[in-house]
Amino acid sequence: MATVVRTYEPGYWDKFYLPAIARGLLLTLVRMFRRKDTIPYPDIKYVPADGYRGLHRLNKDEDGRIKCVACEMCQTACPAHCIDIVPEPAPWDDGGEERHPAKFEIDLLKCIFCGFCELACPKDAIELTEIYDYASFSRDDLIIDREGLLKVYDITSMGNIYERQNRGESIQIDTGNL
Amino acid sequence: MPLIKIDGQELEVEAGSRLLDVALEAGIEVPHYCYHPALSVVGSCRLCMVEVEGMPKLQTACSTPIGEAPPDRKVDGKYDMVVHTDTDKVVAGQKLVLEFLLLNHPLDCPVCDQAGECGLQDYSFKFGNAHSRFDEDKRVRAAEELGSGVAINQNRCIMCTRCVRFTQEITGTNELYVHGRGYDTKIAIFDGLPLDNPLSGNVADICPVGALLLKDYMHTTRVWHLSHTESACVECSSGCSITVDATDNVVRRIVSRRNDQANGHFICDFGRYSFHKYERSEFKEPMRKTPGSGWEMIPWRQAYQLIADKVAAGGGPGAVKALASPTLPNEPNYILGQFMGRLSDRKNIALLPVTQLSDMEFPGGFRISGDKGGNSRGARDVIPALAASVKALHKTDTGVIIILDGDGRAEMKGDLTRLMAAAQFSVVVACMPSEVTQNADLVLPIAAPYAREGTFTNDQGLVQWLQPALHPPDDVRADWQVVAELGQQLTGEDHLYSYAGDVTWKITQTTVGYGQITRFRLGKLGQFTASAAG
Numbered sequence: 001m002a003t004v005v006r007t008y009e010p011g012y013w014d015k016f017y018l019p020a021i022a023r024g025l026l027l028t029l030v031r032m033f034r035r036k037d038t039i040p041y042p043d044i045k046y047v048p049a050d051g052y053r054g055l056h057r058l059n060k061d062e063d064g065r066i067k068c069v070a071c072e073m074c075q076t077a078c079p080a081h082c083i084d085i086v087p088e089p090a091p092w093d094d095g096g097e098e099r100h101p102a103k104f105e106i107d108l109l110k111c112i113f114c115g116f117c118e119l120a121c122p123k124d125a126i127e128l129t130e131i132y133d134y135a136s137f138s139r140d141d142l143i144i145d146r147e148g149l150l151k152v153y154d155i156t157s158m159g160n161i162y163e164r165q166n167r168g169e170s171i172q173i174d175t176g177n178l
Numbered sequence: 179m180p181l182i183k184i185d186g187q188e189l190e191v192e193a194g195s196r197l198l199d200v201a202l203e204a205g206i207e208v209p210h211y212c213y214h215p216a217l218s219v220v221g222s223c224r225l226c227m228v229e230v231e232g233m234p235k236l237q238t239a240c241s242t243p244i245g246e247a248p249p250d251r252k253v254d255g256k257y258d259m260v261v262h263t264d265t266d267k268v269v270a271g272q273k274l275v276l277e278f279l280l281l282n283h284p285l286d287c288p289v290c291d292q293a294g295e296c297g298l299q300d301y302s303f304k305f306g307n308a309h310s311r312f313d314e315d316k317r318v319r320a321a322e323e324l325g326s327g328v329a330i331n332q333n334r335c336i337m338c339t340r341c342v343r344f345t346q347e348i349t350g351t352n353e354l355y356v357h358g359r360g361y362d363t364k365i366a367i368f369d370g371l372p373l374d375n376p377l378s379g380n381v382a383d384i385c386p387v388g389a390l391l392l393k394d395y396m397h398t399t400r401v402w403h404l405s406h407t408e409s410a411c412v413e414c415s416s417g418c419s420i421t422v423d424a425t426d427n428v429v430r431r432i433v434s435r436r437n438d439q440a441n442g443h444f445i446c447d448f449g450r451y452s453f454h455k456y457e458r459s460e461f462k463e464p465m466r467k468t469p470g471s472g473w474e475m476i477p478w479r480q481a482y483q484l485i486a487d488k489v490a491a492g493g494g495p496g497a498v499k500a501l502a503s504p505t506l507p508n509e510p511n512y513i514l515g516q517f518m519g520r521l522s523d524r525k526n527i528a529l530l531p532v533t534q535l536s537d538m539e540f541p542g543g544f545r546i547s548g549d550k551g552g553n554s555r556g557a558r559d560v561i562p563a564l565a566a567s568v569k570a571l572h573k574t575d576t577g578v579i580i581i582l583d584g585d586g587r588a589e590m591k592g593d594l595t596r597l598m599a600a601a602q603f604s605v606v607v608a609c610m611p612s613e614v615t616q617n618a619d620l621v622l623p624i625a626a627p628y629a630r631e632g633t634f635t636n637d638q639g640l641v642q643w644l645q646p647a648l649h650p651p652d653d654v655r656a657d658w659q660v661v662a663e664l665g666q667q668l669t670g671e672d673h674l675y676s677y678a679g680d681v682t683w684k685i686t687q688t689t690v691g692y693g694q695i696t697r698f699r700l701g702k703l704g705q706f707t708a709s710a711a712g
Contacts, residue, residue: 069288069289070397071287071288071289072400072403073288076402087397087399098321122287122288123288
């Protein structure tokens with residue numbers, strides 16, 4: 001297939017550059033009266049669209065117990081091998097699931113946020129949240145363990161955390177403690 | 179011999195053989211739960227149904243024998259039986275039976291340890307429906323303990339009664355029975371009579387679903403993460419074939435592997451749980467006993483130098499005695515026998531005594547050997563000049579004594595205690611602490627049983643290859659290598675082996691009865707020595 005190559009040949013007026021400058025200034029003038037596309041981050045947080053795949057969380061059931069049963073489906077599905085689960089018999093015997101994770105670690109530096117873990121989970125226990133600003137100065141901080149993932153559930157279960165932050169609620173994402 | 183046709187495949191089989199056996203052997207998949215080749219046929223799961231031409235209804239393949247038809251009733255003039263396993267009728271039958279089996283099944287695969295090797299999962303996927311028409315509440319029952327090693331999840335049970343037949347026919351102990359009728363049927367034990375026989379772990383192996391579970395393995399790993407190593411059990415002289423399942427360089431469980439030459443289908447619980455013994459405190463480096471009862475870690479080179487010095491100080495190579503190990507493979511024992519023979523004309527090597535009990539025989543034919551050595555026969559085979567007992571070594575003075583303790587299964591008593599006391603310096607080759615290593619002057623570490631490689635000869639003369647399932651710690655050497663290096667130190671001759679199979683080859687070249695054995699022929703099921711086969 002032939003490829004059409006467009007070349008730019010400036011005409012007489014183009015060589016003055018004045019029409020181009022005028023067009024550019026006109027665009028600036030129009031934009032000055034439109035709604036702004038930028039936001040003054042971090043004073044105002046960007047709110048990602050629904051379905052955004054950010055930091056993981058481990059859900060809790062109605063009794064406040066971890067929903068995860070350590071079936072290791074997410075670990076098996078994970079293409080980046082960033083999930084490490086060690087199962088153990090659950091400590092409760094009141095009708096809850098008989099198995100739960102003794103250790104559940106996600107290496108956020110390895111994670112590619114594909115969401116396969118969420119799709120693989122038969123118990124709706126692991127979910128990706130809207131949180132994107134969890135940078136840290138240490139690699140160790142970015143290996144998030146079971147308690148950290150449950151803490152993410154606590155801060156995200158009441159609604160989109162950035163909308164709440166923009167409304168003035170003070171919610172801290174403390175990476176060192178996740 | 180009857181001529182039959184299964185799915186267009188012509189087969190000539192012996193009269194009286196089971197249709198299911200024939201089909202499976204011909205590579206035709208017929209789903210089945212209650213049928214197990216080691217157990218009697220009950221035909222209770224109704225899943226192995228096939229269509230036999232001339233019979234109006236579907237037949238269970240497991241309970242249908244093949245016979246000779248009269249000449250005038252042969253199909254197409256020559257076939258005694260024409261069978262179809264994939265007609266619409268059969269497929270519909272399988273779907274219905276699976277739907278029935280799943281009526282009360284909780285579908286709790288995420289918490290079930292059988293997930294990944296479950297008959298219900300596999301057959302539902304291949305032959306079953308994607309949905310169930312059962313709208314009522316499922317029957318829910320509490321999990322129960324059947325014995326010290328086995329628990330039952332009644333909800334998952336499909337009542338194939340393999341476990342009940344196992345306790346009736348193989349162990350003869352009859353702990354399990356079918357309780358109740360119809361909707362209330364369940365597998366149960368009698369009051370005060372738990373399932374605690376020495377083969378009880380097998381019921382979890384033969385359970386096609388996740389109903390019977392080993393408490394030991396419960397909630398540890400998922401089966402698809404396990405690496406399966408086909409090896410042999412070293413705990414007694416029966417030498418059962420096993421599969422060692424490991425993840426992260428840790429043995430998670432041991433399951434039986436069918437070997438009709440050795441154990442048949444099953445293994446005993448001693449072998450099944452033996453790996454826990456080796457989990458604790460393996461040796462990591464050579465250790466020397468220092469004055470004041472402490473142990474000092476020393477490098478290998480220094481350890482060998484120490485032995486050379488002690489041999490020179492203790493009457494020279496002629497006063498060196500050795501005890502071969504019935505718990506180690508043939509390879510280290512062979513090398514030990516070879517170089518000890520070169521050190522002295524007298525008999526200077528005996529077999530380390532290990533626990534001897536009486537054999538345990540079960541009605542189903544399974545035998546647990548009383549000889550807890552594992553490789554006693556192999557050690558006797560590969561060391562020609564073996565002294566009759568440890569006592570025979572007392573006749574002359576002992577300088578340095580080399581003891582292959584292997585798994586630390588030797589009993590510190592009688593002649594062995596006296597021999598170690600009489601020796602000026604004792605070197606023990608072992609993988610973990612034992613009574614013998616406590617009394618040693620120098621301990622040389624070797625790999626633990628499931629990290630070992632080599633041949634084992636069971637008491638029937640079956641030679642099997644031990645396949646290593648684990649990596650030993652960095653500074654721990656293979657058993658044959660340590661013994662070969664000891665020999666090099668004592669005789670001054672270079673040892674010529676680069677891996678375990680090298681030694682095996684040498685054994686087959688020089689040992690009576692082992693001539694026909696090669697690593698290739700050993701395969702996964704082993705090979706009998708010439709004397710045992712003849």
